Amino acid sequence: MLIRVDPSLAQPLFEQLAAAVRRAVVRGEVVAGQRLPSARELAESLELNVHTVLHAYQQLRDEGLIELRRGRGAIVRAEAVDAGALHESVAALVAEARRRGVPAGMLTALIEEEYR
Amino acid sequence: MNPRPTAPSTGGRASLRRPVLVLVVLFGIPLALAAAAIAVVLAWAPELPDPLAIHWVGDRPDGFSSLGGFIALIAATLAGMALLLGLIGIAAIRAGQPMRALRMLAALQLAAAGLLAVGMTASAAIQRGLSDAADADGAALGRGMLVAVVCAIALGALGALALPRQHQTAPDGGSAEPAPALELGAEERAVWTGRAAMETRVLAALLLTLGAVALLPILVGVEGWASLIGVGVALLILPFLFWRVRVDRRGLTTRSALGWPRWSMAAGDIVEARAVAVNPLAEFGGWGIRFGGGGRWGLVLRRGSALEIHRTGKVPFVVTVDGAEEAAALLNGYRRRDA
Numbered sequence: 001m002l003i004r005v006d007p008s009l010a011q012p013l014f015e016q017l018a019a020a021v022r023r024a025v026v027r028g029e030v031v032a033g034q035r036l037p038s039a040r041e042l043a044e045s046l047e048l049n050v051h052t053v054l055h056a057y058q059q060l061r062d063e064g065l066i067e068l069r070r071g072r073g074a075i076v077r078a079e080a081v082d083a084g085a086l087h088e089s090v091a092a093l094v095a096e097a098r099r100r101g102v103p104a105g106m107l108t109a110l111i112e113e114e115y116r
Numbered sequence: 117m118n119p120r121p122t123a124p125s126t127g128g129r130a131s132l133r134r135p136v137l138v139l140v141v142l143f144g145i146p147l148a149l150a151a152a153a154i155a156v157v158l159a160w161a162p163e164l165p166d167p168l169a170i171h172w173v174g175d176r177p178d179g180f181s182s183l184g185g186f187i188a189l190i191a192a193t194l195a196g197m198a199l200l201l202g203l204i205g206i207a208a209i210r211a212g213q214p215m216r217a218l219r220m221l222a223a224l225q226l227a228a229a230g231l232l233a234v235g236m237t238a239s240a241a242i243q244r245g246l247s248d249a250a251d252a253d254g255a256a257l258g259r260g261m262l263v264a265v266v267c268a269i270a271l272g273a274l275g276a277l278a279l280p281r282q283h284q285t286a287p288d289g290g291s292a293e294p295a296p297a298l299e300l301g302a303e304e305r306a307v308w309t310g311r312a313a314m315e316t317r318v319l320a321a322l323l324l325t326l327g328a329v330a331l332l333p334i335l336v337g338v339e340g341w342a343s344l345i346g347v348g349v350a351l352l353i354l355p356f357l358f359w360r361v362r363v364d365r366r367g368l369t370t371r372s373a374l375g376w377p378r379w380s381m382a383a384g385d386i387v388e389a390r391a392v393a394v395n396p397l398a399e400f401g402g403w404g405i406r407f408g409g410g411g412r413w414g415l416v417l418r419r420g421s422a423l424e425i426h427r428t429g430k431v432p433f434v435v436t437v438d439g440a441e442e443a444a445a446l447l448n449g450y451r452r453r454d455a
Contacts, residue, residue, distance in 0.1 A: 002442050006304040029439065037309050037362070045307035045364035 001029045001036075005046055013048060017056035025065060025080050026087045032078035036066065039074075134280055135397035136317055141222045141278055142205045145271075146198030146229035151328075153190050153233040157183075157240045164240060165249040175254030190236050194229060201225040210401045210408070219276045227272030234264035298442075298449030305365065308446045310437040312359040312370075315396075315418035318403050319357065326350045356404060359415060361423070361435055363443045365450055368425060370415060370435050383454065385427045389447035391440040394422040 003020040005013050024030050037045075039053040046053075057074050060066045065080040097107045157164075161183055168186050171179025181189065205221050238260025243252045300306060314322075330346030358373035367386060371378030400406035400416045407413045412424070414434030423440040425433040425447070437443065 001310070001439075002306060002308045002446065004300075004304060004306040006301050008301060008303045034311075037307075041362075042307065045362065045366075046305045047365070048305075 003042070003046065005048070014052050014055040014059065017042075017046075017048075017053060018059045021056070021060055022063075022065065025076065025083075028081075030076050030081075032076055032081040034076045035072065036074040036076065136321060138205070138209070138218070138222075138279060138397075139321070141275055142202040142225060143198060145275075146202070146225060147195060149229045149233040150191060150194035150198065153194065153237045154187055156237050157187060157190065160240060160244055163244040165243055165246045167249055168240065168243060169249040169252040170239065172252070172254045172257060177250060177252045177254070180249055186236075186240070190233075193236075194232050197228055197232070198225065201228070206401060209397070215279065215281055219279045219281075222275035222279050223272040224275075226275035227268040230271035231264050231268035234267045235261055238264055296445055296448070297452045298445040300449045300453045302453075306446055306449070308363040308439075308443045310361045310439050310443060312361055312415060312417050312435055312437045314357045314403060318418075322353070357417075359417070359435070361437045361443065363446045365454070368423075368443075368447065379433075381425055381427065381433065383447070383450050385430075386425055386447055386451060387428055388426045388451075389444035390424040390426070391444045392422050392424045392434070393420060394434060394436055395419055396436075 001021070001024040003017060003024075005016040005020070007013060009016065011019075021030075021036065030036070036042075036057075039050050039057060042048070042053045043050040057066065057068060060074070061068050064077060065083075066074045066076055068074055094107070097104075102110075164183060167180040167182050169177030169179070170181045170186055170189065171177065201221060201224065205218060205225070208217055208221065239257055242256040242260060243249055246252060298306070326346045326349060328346075329349070355372040355374045355376060360371055360373060362369045362371075365383060366380075367383035368381045368389075369378065370380075394400070394416060396403045396406070396416045396419060399410065400408050403416055403418075405414075406416045412432040412434050414422075414432075415436065416422075416434065417436045420436060421438065421440040422434050422436040423443050427433075
């Protein structure tokens with residue numbers, strides 16, 4: 001799993017970090033039940049504040065991607081890996097939306113409508 | 117998947133096909149025969165005279181031993197020879213000897229193991245029910261030895277036929293192109309993490325062997341503490357089965373999932389990182405922490421992609437890990453930006 005963060009970008013560091021983990025799940029680089037590096041280890045490697053890493057992990061937990069367990073660290077949930085399998089369908093959907101000139105906001109609204 | 121030169125410039129390395137089968141034939145079957153012979157003799161123990169006849173001249177026995185001594189003799193001759201011939205076989209493999217030589221060795225190994233195991237069992241068999249070993253009939257032993265010879269020939273043929281006829285020619289892992297360097301922004305920070313685990317079939321073979329070591333003393337009725345040897349060995353090798361690999365601005369860290377052992381290689385010392393293909397048995401003679409493989413050392417846990425680290429004045433280090441291309445690219449990227 002490769003995680004890249006760049007402080008010179010406008011996007012907050014915790015969001016960059018969360019996006020990198022999400023990408024690794026989508027690309028199948030992490031498996032269900034796998035333990036991600038501890039917040040302290042990632043903070044040291046990336047020269048970040050531990051709270052920045054924890055912020056990213058909490059966001060991923062709220063999204064249902066990982067579980068945070070005291071003492072055991074961040075565990076990738078099986079549901080997250082299943083969601084990764086949707087990657088191709090979503091790519092096809094977005095390509096179709098682009099072809100029809102449907103903007104991202106409208107596609108998101110359509111998806112949310114479908115969930116109701 | 118790995119970028120490899122299309123023309124094998126160094127001619128491609130011959131590697132062993134079905135390495136587990138070779139190990140089973142060279143070590144597994146002879147040791148299993150030894151264990152079986154010992155188990156059978158121990159099962160007969162109540163009916164056997166003490167001392168036992170262990171050597172004959174003509175029809176009369178002229179050498180005797182206690183039951184324990186006889187068991188030790190079986191174990192020492194069979195296990196000793198199995199290990200000796202087996203290790204010669206491993207050496208032959210590592211030296212790149214043709215498969216023909218290995219098949220002959222396997223035939224010799226199994227034939228000798230069969231002759232000794234059946235022959236020694238037969239020498240105990242003819243003494244069942246005797247009160248004095250001096251009455252042991254040499255003629256009956258002769259018939260037993262005939263059976264042993266037939267078994268030896270059959271096992272020898274099996275040993276030769278079981279092994280593959282030819283080596284597999286694998287692409288040369290050492291000639292892989294250097295991994296491209298990751299483009300890193302001036303302020304960008306990146307970390308790569310990967311996991312390395314012992315190959316499932318090697319793990320299974322290891323567990324089976326240790327299970328057998330733990331169970332054998334119980335099966336043959338030796339005191340239970342002997343089983344602890346298997347458990348102890350299992351605990352000793354546990355830290356060497358699962359590893360975590362990390363690449364960041366500081367360099368490469370390879371550490372056991374249990375935290376120890378661990379090796380760190382500073383980014384500043386690394387000249388080049390490559391993704392290569394590794395064949396444990398053919399290039400390193402086995403699995404684990406290995407030396408060899410074209411003057412390299414490292415953590416060789418499975419066949420396939422590996423990260424290879426070159427440092428000035430040091431022997432190259434290899435660790436088998438998924439996603440080695442990405443890890444190598446990141447190391448090279450840091451080196452290009454920071455060096």
